[in-house]
Structures are given as C-alpha cells and as structure tokens.
Amino acid sequence: MTDQIETAELHGQPVLKLQTPDGAVALVSLHGAQVLSWTPAGGEDRLYLSPKAVFDGQTAIRGGVPVCFPQFAGNGPLKAHGFARNRLWTLANQRAGKDYVVVTLRLEDNADTRALWPHAFAAEMSVSIGGGRLDMELEVTNTGKAPLSFTAALHTYLKVREVESLRIEGLRGLDYTDTADGGTLKKETGVGVMVDDEIDRIYHQAPATILVREDDRAMGIHAENFPDVVVWNPWVDKCARLADMPADGFRRMLCVEAAAVREPIELSPGADWWGRQSLVAM
Numbered sequence: 001m002t003d004q005i006e007t008a009e010l011h012g013q014p015v016l017k018l019q020t021p022d023g024a025v026a027l028v029s030l031h032g033a034q035v036l037s038w039t040p041a042g043g044e045d046r047l048y049l050s051p052k053a054v055f056d057g058q059t060a061i062r063g064g065v066p067v068c069f070p071q072f073a074g075n076g077p078l079k080a081h082g083f084a085r086n087r088l089w090t091l092a093n094q095r096a097g098k099d100y101v102v103v104t105l106r107l108e109d110n111a112d113t114r115a116l117w118p119h120a121f122a123a124e125m126s127v128s129i130g131g132g133r134l135d136m137e138l139e140v141t142n143t144g145k146a147p148l149s150f151t152a153a154l155h156t157y158l159k160v161r162e163v164e165s166l167r168i169e170g171l172r173g174l175d176y177t178d179t180a181d182g183g184t185l186k187k188e189t190g191v192g193v194m195v196d197d198e199i200d201r202i203y204h205q206a207p208a209t210i211l212v213r214e215d216d217r218a219m220g221i222h223a224e225n226f227p228d229v230v231v232w233n234p235w236v237d238k239c240a241r242l243a244d245m246p247a248d249g250f251r252r253m254l255c256v257e258a259a260a261v262r263e264p265i266e267l268s269p270g271a272d273w274w275g276r277q278s279l280v281a282m
C-alpha cells in the first residue's frame, strides 16, 4: 500500500481508502468492489450511501456504486442484479501518481458462482480518482471453453440535494423501457427529465455524455461501451418498502446507471469486454 491507498474498515467491513494530494478521496468496499463514497478535490461527497445500508459481508450494500453482474435487475434466472455485489473481491492491482490513484479489484468464478451461473470468468473493477473525476471500469473475460453472455450495470447512486429540483439532460428523443409501467417501450419527449414520482427506466442507445443539473452544481456522466442508461428513484412507497432506506432517503438520491441490458454482451472463449462510467463533478 502507498500512503495514497490504505486499508481501513467501514462498519466492520474491509474497504480501501484512496486519496490524492489534491484532496480527492474515495472509499471502495472489497465486498462487491463497490465504491461507497467519492469526494472530488475541494468538494463534498457526491455519492449517496444509505444510513440504513447493511454491512454484514453478504447483503448488497444500498448506495455508492454497486456492480451488477452477470445479470441486470430481474432480467434472467439469477437473483436481482446478479451475484457480484454479494461477493468478496480481491485487490489485484494498485497504482498512485501525483494526481491520481487507481485500484483494481478482481472476482473469478468458483464452485459457488458456478452453481448459480455455469461459466468460467474473471471480472475486474478498476476505480480511479483525481481532481474532479471518478473513473470506473468493469472488465469481464471469458476464461472458459464455452461462449457466455451477461448483462451488467454500474448502479451509481448520486447524492443530490433535492431530487425534485434536478434535471437530467441528454435523454431527449431516446427510446426507453419503462420498468415502472410494466416494461412498456416509450420515447422520451422532455428536454430535461424531472423526477417527481417513481422512475425506473432503461434508456436505449444513450449518448456518451449526460448531465444531471442541480440548482448550484452539476454532474457530468460519461459512459463507454454501455449502450443503456438506467434512471431509478423509488419514490415514497417503494422507498418505504426498502428496509435499508430511511423514509425520506429517496429525496437525497438519484441512480443514473451505465448499463448493458437490452443487448446482452456475448463473449466467446478467451474474449473480453469492458465498459466504463466516469463522473465529472461540476
């Protein structure tokens, strides 16, 4: 470990603390390879972590950036969002420079994952911070002898001041699957998407960059190799049903997820795929 990367604990669970000399800080949980908090240089924490999140080394942690793999949501036989967020990943690589820190966590198949999903794979999640940026990259390699396919997402919980006061820009004209309306396919007509009710949408063929604009700040969200963008907020009733969310938690969060859902990723033996999401605090 360098002094820019330390091992620590959060609520009894192992985390890596990343810091750059300019003051950017992130916490990454080994459970799920999940970024739990990210403070850009000179700023404040821009990721939502539920104060009721469960840290027991098994349950998925509510907040930060859960890694959904090898299945997005309930789109397949596995439990919601696959198993990667419920597994302990190992530190595979780390590097620090004058203005950046990067760590790579790794998860491979074992008897337990093969019982759920009969494939050999290696997944690596790289997290890099510096200045006002957070870069996250998920790479998956088919290490087996048969083809495999999966869906995936970086399920980013943005921390927002008041969800009803923000606007999501860049989605106009896109087709989306409205999960909150039985999976109906619709077209986005709004110039800016506002949130004043439950929203659970998978936007397809999304542009590389979208913007979440708040009254006094914004977040630029850039994705590569993730063709879908999921926008999710549970709103009052669904939030009340989530045991690991406070009643008013939905007001402080907005999930904007870089995802590959509509077209599963197909990997032949030996092939690999990567997808990236970057957040730029403005």
Ligand SMILES: O=P(O)(O)OC[C@H]1O[C@@H](O)[C@H](O)[C@@H](O)[C@@H]1O
Residues within 6 Å of the ligand: 060, 073, 080, 081, 155, 179, 200, 201, 230, 232, 257
């Ligand atoms: O409660 P979970 O399993 O973390 O899922 C949260 C939400 O994740 C979103 O990605 C899905 O679109 C929602 O349908 C889902 O409710």
